[in-house]
Amino acid sequence: MSVAGSTTNKRWVLPLCWTSVLLDGFDLVVLGTVTPVLLADKVWGYGPGVASAVATAGLVGMTFGALAIGTVTDVIGRRRAMLLAVSLFSFFTLLCAFAPSAGAFGLLRFLAGLGLGGCLPTAITLVTEYSPHGKNGSSTTTIMTGYHVGAVLTALLGILVIPSLGWRAMFVIGAVPALVLVPLMYRYLPESPSFQRGERSARQGVDSVKSLLRPGFRRASIAFWVTSFMGLLLVYGLNTWLPQIMREAGYPLGAALSLLLTLNVGAILGLLVAGRIADRTELRPVTIAWFAGGAVFLALLSVRLPGPILYAAVLLSGAFVFAAQVLVYAYVGRVYPAESRATGLGWTAGVGRLGAITGPILGGALLSAGIAFPWGFYAFAVVGTLAAIAVTMVQRPASSHASAVTRPA
Known part of the structure; x- marks a missing residue:
């Protein structure tokens, strides 16, 4: 049995999923921290209407990602789905730092949203299935503290980073942790004990x-x-x-x-x-x-x-x-x-x-x-x-x- 699939690595589930959800919390606040700068400097002719459209694009991406990920997870497994979600939103968050136009920025926010929308339900599923019997309430709420820790840290980072490095640096900072997190997840994150490889299919996902x-x-x-x-x-x-x-x-x-x-x-x-x-x-x-x-x-x-x-x-x-x-x-x-x-x-x-x-x-x-x-x-x-x-x-x-x-x- 591979290390990634070994249930002896269950102690890694909570910290790895918590960190993933922290990055999701980063996304909750990062657009709000950079939008005043985009509006004030009129980057790409940014106005309130464009700002609303970009924010909506990211949320629509999250909606589609969340709706799709459950079926994907039930087909390919929780571990692979988690790796896919974190890699996806980190990659497109990084590209947001190099967006050449408001349209490209909105598209990249939508694509990052697909991964972000899939991250949270997959993380909660894994933590639920590895939590001690009768303890899934505290396990779920503990992992979600990462969401709000990420929100608080991002607000503080915005105060410190944007005046000196500019708004684009915020998206680089949001993507960099994946360089460490994804390899750790690949090495140590176990598969869900309730998921049996080879026994699922796309048809079962639809069912x-x-x-x-x-x-x-x-x-x-x-x-x-x-x-x-x-x-x-x-x-x-x-x-x-x-x-x-x-x-x-x-x-x-x-x-x-x-x-x-x-x-x-x-x-x-x-x-x-x-x-x-x-x-x-x-x-x-x-x-x-x-x-x-x-x-x-x-x-x-x-x-x-x-x-x-x-x-x-x-x-x-x-x-x-x-x-x-x-x-x-x-x-x-x-x-x-x-x-x-x-x-x-x-x-x-x-x-x-x-x-x-x-x-x-x-x-x-x-x-x-x-x-x-x-x-x-x-x-x-x-x-x-x-x-x-x-x-x-x-x-x-x-x-x-x-x-x-x-x-x-």
């Missing part, structure tokens, strides 16, 4: 997609898709527009950017806490409570609060909102059986990416109408409430063997 809507799973699948749509609408809507909404409320730019960092720090803390709680109880009530908590604190932000209370409210908003979305992924891992788990995660993340596109559009529309404060927070609170309601619709099929994940000896 795994159909299985998401078969009797017994249809209601859960639709509920997960609706919840993920709402959850990622909140994640991307808040990360894109929170600083500007706070500017509309009268806060200075420095405070608005600090609140964005506070939001993502809250996300990391919320993920760690939510995962531990999820391991000790059923995921359904925890996920509902986390979305409901997010709705409450988002509504609270519609009020002008004193400094310390404002930061506490933003911290708790991040803790509840972002962790709630990750709990959805953990819940998916418990509901679907092993043979369709990656497809279930891929489609949940893929439909959620449509919410990721909608969130910035919603925030932009409210800003254009001049009602982002306070109505933006009211709108986000309603979205969180709808997500909590959608989770209540999930019913775990009595015949599901999702919890009986095959563990390596």
Whole structure:
């Protein structure tokens, strides 16, 4: 048996997947860090319309990547799919640094998005299948801390790097880690214990997609898709527009950017806490409570609060909102059986990416109408409430063997 396929390398799964997801988090913020420079310097005649088109192109790529990767993973295996996703998005992220035009930049963001969209569900699937029995809640939330660590680091790098090296350097920095990560993954990342080489086919991959809507799973699948749509609408809507909404409320730019960092720090803390709680109880009530908590604190932000209370409210908003979305992924891992788990995660993340596109559009529309404060927070609170309601619709099929994940000896 090759080293890559040996289950003795299971200790590598979490750190390698965590690092991959960190690079995904880099992508969450990098476009936001370079866009002000592109707009101010009018690079390629960059304007708000072009900026929106480029951002949308990347999110559309992520949507297609997430929808396709589940089936691909169920056919070629988790390990190969992970290598493919990381190599793909790192290569095209590097090329973004040398884009000659806005059109080429948008195309490269779309192509990088294909890999980025496939990275997250594959990483979660691997970590879920290698997590100790009953611990997939904390395993999933732990790996997702990488997403927000990447977001925080990218915001800080933008402050340090762009003034001295320019915006193009940010994309080089985002691609360079793959030179180390991909060889390590090739050498040490094991295949999923539930995937049997030679026993899958393209036909079986198609069947795994159909299985998401078969009797017994249809209601859960639709509920997960609706919840993920709402959850990622909140994640991307808040990360894109929170600083500007706070500017509309009268806060200075420095405070608005600090609140964005506070939001993502809250996300990391919320993920760690939510995962531990999820391991000790059923995921359904925890996920509902986390979305409901997010709705409450988002509504609270519609009020002008004193400094310390404002930061506490933003911290708790991040803790509840972002962790709630990750709990959805953990819940998916418990509901679907092993043979369709990656497809279930891929489609949940893929439909959620449509919410990721909608969130910035919603925030932009409210800003254009001049009602982002306070109505933006009211709108986000309603979205969180709808997500909590959608989770209540999930019913775990009595015949599901999702919890009986095959563990390596």
